Amino acid sequence: MEPLIEISRNKWSQLQALYRNDWPWGIEGFRLLDIHIQYPDMNQAFNFKVYCPGGDLHNGMVAISDMEHYYQVYVYPVTRNITNIEHALTNTNIINWNRTICIPSVNSETLVCLKIICQRLSLQLSEEVVCKHLLKKESKPFEILNHPLNTYVAPLKPEYLDLIDRTWTYYTPNNSRRFFEILMRNGLSYVLYSTDNHKPLAWIFIGEAGAFTHLYCVATQRGKGYAEYITKIATNDLLRQGKDVLAYTLKENVRPQNLFRKLGFDFLDNVIYVDIQRI
Numbered sequence: 001m002e003p004l005i006e007i008s009r010n011k012w013s014q015l016q017a018l019y020r021n022d023w024p025w026g027i028e029g030f031r032l033l034d035i036h037i038q039y040p041d042m043n044q045a046f047n048f049k050v051y052c053p054g055g056d057l058h059n060g061m062v063a064i065s066d067m068e069h070y071y072q073v074y075v076y077p078v079t080r081n082i083t084n085i086e087h088a089l090t091n092t093n094i095i096n097w098n099r100t101i102c103i104p105s106v107n108s109e110t111l112v113c114l115k116i117i118c119q120r121l122s123l124q125l126s127e128e129v130v131c132k133h134l135l136k137k138e139s140k141p142f143e144i145l146n147h148p149l150n151t152y153v154a155p156l157k158p159e160y161l162d163l164i165d166r167t168w169t170y171y172t173p174n175n176s177r178r179f180f181e182i183l184m185r186n187g188l189s190y191v192l193y194s195t196d197n198h199k200p201l202a203w204i205f206i207g208e209a210g211a212f213t214h215l216y217c218v219a220t221q222r223g224k225g226y227a228e229y230i231t232k233i234a235t236n237d238l239l240r241q242g243k244d245v246l247a248y249t250l251k252e253n254v255r256p257q258n259l260f261r262k263l264g265f266d267f268l269d270n271v272i273y274v275d276i277q278r279i
Helices: 009-020 027-038 040-045 083-091 108-121 158-166 176-185 226-240 254-262
Strands: 004-006 048-053 061-067 070-076 101-106 123-135 151-154 189-194 200-206 211-217 245-250 266-278
Touching: 009 027, 009 048, 027 040, 027 061, 027 070, 027 245, 040 176, 048 083, 061 083, 070 108, 083 108, 101 108, 108 123, 108 266, 123 254, 151 226, 158 176, 158 200, 176 189, 176 200, 189 226, 200 226, 211 226, 226 245, 226 254, 245 254, 254 266
Parallel strands: 070 101, 211 245
Antiparallel strands: 004 048, 048 061, 061 070, 101 266, 123 245, 123 266, 151 189, 189 200, 200 211
């Protein structure tokens, strides 16, 4: 009998409430569901589905984004006991373990579980340490008095999709461009443009898991405060919507860590981004 039971969209808010019970530990499960509730088009575009072991919300969530070249599995318990999730992951036929799988933001307990599964199924697991940052929704929006001269903020323009895609840390040909196209279509891009030539100077996105992604400033434009400015703009937008603001940085990427610290984000902990593939 299949241990992972799909949870209908009308129950996602109930699952969100369970993540709120252990805060901010449950922030990632909450924001993942929140972004897909707010933007229904994201569900279809990412072929996003939510499952719970045995169909019981209290057992936590295993969610899947399944696109042709983009396969992510999210594993977010609602308690520190992951016994039911481990059993479900070990015995499920829902997850295609023959594909390359990205599992974002894995905590230490879940990582142990995944390593056991990989050993059983002869899979190879690689790890990347990522820092998790949070600005609570109760925070006061930034008062922005000085706007960069000769610039303006607008959503991403389609003609710059390739530029944004190629500068992403996780750029992959014929794959990641589609990711940014979906975010652009759903209004999840913030770009600082030059009024002189209307080209992008800096940008930040809200990703499919509800966290900031791809904060970037063009190399020739650095040192002018553009990255901080566009981050404040995006943060204010979320705060005014009553949203908690979640962000990740690579452990070795000190500059954005310093920026988020300066802007008042709390460092929550280090988590692991996991890639799994067949040996």
